[in-house]
Every structure is written in structure tokens, then in C-alpha cells.
Amino acid sequence: MPVQVEQARPKGIRLPPSGWTLAVLxxxxxxxxxxxxxxxxxxxxxxxxxxxxxxxxxxxxxxxxxxxxxxxxxxxxxxxxxxxxxxxxxxxxxxxxxxxxxxxxxxxxxxxxxxxxxxxxxxxxxxxxxxxxxxxxxxxxxxxxxxxxxxxxxxxxxxxxxxxxxxxxxxxxxxxxxxxxxxxxxxxxxxxxxxxxxxxxxxxxxxxxxxxxxxxxxxxxxxxxxxxxxxxxxxxxxxxxxxxxxxxxxxxxxxxxxxxxxxxxxxxxxxxxxxxxxxxxxxxxxxxxxxxxxxxxxxxxxxxxxxxxxxxxxxxxxxxxxxxxxxxxxxxxxxxxxxLRRGAANAFDWFGMITFSLFALLAWIGWSAMVFGWPERLARQAVRLQPGFVGHFGLLASGFAVLATLLWCWLIATSVRSPMRGIMHWMAGLTLFWLLIVTLWMPWIDYGKTYRHASAALARALPEKRDCIAGVNLSDAIVASLDYFDGIRTVAASPSDHRKCELLLIHGTANESGVSVAGGWRQIWEGGRPAERRESEKLHLYRRELKKSAIPGK
Incomplete structure (x- = not known):
């Protein structure tokens, strides 16, 4: 009778993970x-x-x-x-x-x-x-x-x-x-x-x-x-x-x-x-x-x-x-x-593997919609959430994402039985999900979260000769972003003393901020991040108009 040779199982990482494995992860x-x-x-x-x-x-x-x-x-x-x-x-x-x-x-x-x-x-x-x-x-x-x-x-x-x-x-x-x-x-x-x-x-x-x-x-x-x-x-x-x-x-x-x-x-x-x-x-x-x-x-x-x-x-x-x-x-x-008892440990392990495998699949589908326009319905939703975004295929980023996904598949297929396997799979799955978000979704996320484009548009709208810009209802994060991207600095002002500058920058509408822009103020710009469609989310720039009688020679 022919001798049956038992097929060796692929060898996975040792659990608990050794120093180098833990360090790399x-x-x-x-x-x-x-x-x-x-x-x-x-x-x-x-x-x-x-x-x-x-x-x-x-x-x-x-x-x-x-x-x-x-x-x-x-x-x-x-x-x-x-x-x-x-x-x-x-x-x-x-x-x-x-x-x-x-x-x-x-x-x-x-x-x-x-x-x-x-x-x-x-x-x-x-x-x-x-x-x-x-x-x-x-x-x-x-x-x-x-x-x-x-x-x-x-x-x-x-x-x-x-x-x-x-x-x-x-x-x-x-x-x-x-x-x-x-x-x-x-x-x-x-x-x-x-x-x-x-x-x-x-x-x-x-x-x-x-x-x-x-x-x-x-x-x-x-x-x-x-x-x-x-x-x-x-x-x-x-x-x-x-x-x-x-x-x-x-x-x-x-x-x-x-x-x-x-x-x-x-x-x-x-x-x-x-x-x-x-x-x-x-x-x-x-x-x-x-x-x-x-x-x-x-x-x-x-x-x-x-x-x-x-x-x-x-x-x-x-x-x-x-x-x-x-x-x-x-x-x-x-x-x-x-x-942890065996049944609970296995349940936790399977929960982590299924959850992050599903998240990885969704990350890839979302990337396909942003870059290739398929599935079409999801692609339209991505554009609706971030108007103006155009996805591009990146060989290095997508190659790294493929490698990370293959390593995840290898890990869950070869992991040895251990009480540590559930938490190891959870951490590896979370790392995979984060890697996919960074490599595949980061351009889309960054496009919607940065103030770079709004700051550049505001800089173009500002007059070359100006004294100061009064800022009302501007969070520290907005103040920091405007200064970081284009060197735009505002003077903090309350709704009652906003008239100390020629220019006025408000986050949100003037009524919601308690600012009166009647009698001499004219809006010259409004803008914000792509997903900020409501007036209460946008930045509004006003300029104080001088009366003719206040101009010398008139």
C-alpha cells in the first residue's frame, strides 16, 4: 500500500508574538x-x-x-x-x-x-x-x-x-x-x-x-x-x-x-x-x-x-x-x-477576523468607486460627499495595500491555536484597516478635511492693501489653519467690537454669530471646505465701505 504523507500546514507566526513580530506590527x-x-x-x-x-x-x-x-x-x-x-x-x-x-x-x-x-x-x-x-x-x-x-x-x-x-x-x-x-x-x-x-x-x-x-x-x-x-x-x-x-x-x-x-x-x-x-x-x-x-x-x-x-x-x-x-x-x-474560556476566545477570534475582513472588502470597494467609478451608485455618493474630488490610481499605494491584504489572509490562515490568537487577530485586523484607509482613502479624506483650498481662496479674495482682519466665531483650529497655509492672521473680536478693522471674517452667518453687518458692510467672499454646504458652516468675509463724505476731497 502506498504510504500517505500528511500535508504539512503552513507555519505561521509564534504566539505570543516574538519581539520582532510585535515590533513590526x-x-x-x-x-x-x-x-x-x-x-x-x-x-x-x-x-x-x-x-x-x-x-x-x-x-x-x-x-x-x-x-x-x-x-x-x-x-x-x-x-x-x-x-x-x-x-x-x-x-x-x-x-x-x-x-x-x-x-x-x-x-x-x-x-x-x-x-x-x-x-x-x-x-x-x-x-x-x-x-x-x-x-x-x-x-x-x-x-x-x-x-x-x-x-x-x-x-x-x-x-x-x-x-x-x-x-x-x-x-x-x-x-x-x-x-x-x-x-x-x-x-x-x-x-x-x-x-x-x-x-x-x-x-x-x-x-x-x-x-x-x-x-x-x-x-x-x-x-x-x-x-x-x-x-x-x-x-x-x-x-x-x-x-x-x-x-x-x-x-x-x-x-x-x-x-x-x-x-x-x-x-x-x-x-x-x-x-x-x-x-x-x-x-x-x-x-x-x-x-x-x-x-x-x-x-x-x-x-x-x-x-x-x-x-x-x-x-x-x-x-x-x-x-x-x-x-x-x-x-x-x-x-x-x-x-478566557475556549468558546468565548473562539467567538472573539472569529468576530475579529470576520469584522476586519469585511471592513477590508468595503475599503477596496470604496476605493474602486472613487478611482474607477464602479460601483456607480457608490461613486456618485463619494462625489456628493466631497464635491470636486477626482480620484487617481497610485501604483505604490495600491501595491502596498495589496501586500497588506495578502499578509492578513496569510495570518488568519496560518495562526496557531493560542489564547493570544484573538487579540493578535484583532490588532492585526485593525492595523490592516488603518493601512487600507491611509493608502486607498487618504486623498479623499484629506480633500474634505483640509482648509488648504478654502484658505487659498480667501487669500485671493483679500485686498492687497489692508489694515487688519477682525475674526468673529473663529475656532483656534481655523485661526491656525489660515495662518499655517497662507499667513492670514486675524484679530479676535467680539460681536460688539468687530468694527475696529476694515475687514471682518465670520465663521457662520452674521445673525447666528450676533454680528450686525448693516450700515456699511459688504460681503466680498464666502467659502469653506467642499462638504460644508450650509451657510452656518462657511466662512464669510465682509469689507467696510467708507461713505463718500468720509473720503477727502468729496
Missing amino acids: LALYIFTGLIGHDPWKNDDALTIGVIHEMVATGNWLMPGLAGQPYPDDPLYYWVGATSSWLLSWLLPVHDAARLASGLFTLLALGFIFLAARELHDREQATAAPLLLAGSIGFLFHAHEAQPMLATLTAHTAAYWSLALLDRKPLRGAVCFGVALGLGFLANGLAPMLPLLPVAAFAVWRSANRQRLALLLLGSLLLAGVLGGWWLAFLFLAAPAYLAGLLQSELTQLGINVQPLLNLRELLLMLPWYAWPAFPLAGWTLWAKRRQLTSISLALPIFAFVVSLVIVGVTLGARSVPALLLLPPLVLLAVPGVNS
């Missing part, structure tokens, strides 16, 4: 999409505007925006301005500045791995960076110019330091002080407040409380030195700027008028924002319910509760400060990955 996730598109409205444009001002003026002591002081903490802007200066020969300011987000994201993922390794073990710790990077809410902000990423890095470093206190007290205390001080330089005092009671809790749970309490006091002094030197320079060089900064800090520290509502909204946000860490953290609480008093679980539980309360009370129920809730959730979710 996270590098693709982190650095894809940081460059290659304009500043987008809201935090991305605002942050890049501040960095642009810092690079252009050389004033690194006091962050500014479009020629005006912008009281804010400087660490992220310093890193973004440094990368912009170093890479000015290669990248425009907005692309180079965004690399600061890549650096802080990389550090945050590294520190969360170290914290999980201290609290749990090395094999389980691999899940921590996958869970943090795989959180849906994290994806939204990790690829924009976002100062809160520096604060998130400080939090992850602080959790690692506190987990290290029992084993290496001096190193843990020093690292905690550095993290606290740099975190203050990144976003001020309010986002760092949750770490103080968490540090006190870690000391209270330690067997050597007295020594650790003294070391903690020393770390607070170190944090004060790191954060205070900048304030000291401001006190000597720019006391008015320092006063504005302290007022902003005090306002942020004030109790929100609706703290309970904010807490409720944060809790309702977390199931999707922190997916899949949120349900895995819940499973850990149930599966390890007899071990909740151990420091490896008690520390992240206490940290999450404290962070939830302080973020909700001081920073509000917004997507950006909610980033600070992810590290304790991730540290709590790590043991749940390996303890």
Missing part, C-alpha cells in the same frame, strides 16, 4: 498615516499651528498661535518643533510635527508592556501593548498631533514605576518623579492628579511603607523641579503669560457643573472606546474574583476608579481625556486574555 500601526496629509480641523490643526509658530519665531519658552500668546504646557510642542527643525530638509512642518505623536505612542506602548510584566508575567505582558493599541478610541488620537499622548505616556511610565516600587524602590521612585514632572509639562496639573492617590495606594499596600513614603516625597520634589523650572523662567521673562497659564490651570481644576452626568457619559463611552480591553477587564474581575486584593489586580482597579472620577470631574466626558482611562483598563484586562 506596532511600527506599522504607529507610523502609518502620520505623514502625507494636511493639518485637519480641531486638535490636529491647532497643535500644528502652535508648533509652526514656535519654529517660525524661535520662541520656545511661550507657545503662541498666529502671532498671539497661547498659554499651554509646552512638552509636546517642544518635541514636535524639534522634529520639525531636524527634518525640515525632508518633510513639511505638519508632517514632521506629527512624528512626535509616533514617538509618544511608541513610548506609551513600551511602558505599558513593562508595567504589565511587573504586575503579571512576561508571557502575559505581550497582550498589554496589543490591547492598548487595539482600543478603538486610541486609534482616533494616536495618528493626530495630540498633546494628550504625552500625558498618556507619562501615565503608563508612572504605572510601571509604581509596579516596580517593591522590587526596586529607588528606581521606581525616581522614574515616578520624572513621569510626574514631564506629565505636568505636557498638559498641566489636572491630568496628573489621578496618579497621586494611586501612588499613595501603592505605598500603603507595600510591606515597607515608611521607606517608600519617604521615597515618594522625594519623587514629588523631583517632579516639582522638572515641572517648576519652566514656570520659573516664565516668572522672570513673561509674568503676564504665566498669569494667563495659571488662570487656565485653575479653571481646569474647577469642579465641572455636571460631574455625575460626565461620569455617566464616560461609562457609556467606554464599551466601544476601550474595546476590547473593556470586556476583557470585566472578565478578569469575574474570573479572578478571589484574587482581587492582590496588588496586580488591586492597583489597576483603584487606578481606574480614581482616574474615572477625576477625569469626569475636572476634564469632562470627552474623547481626548478618556485616553487616561485606557492604561488601568489594559493592565486589568491582561490576565483575562489567557483565562
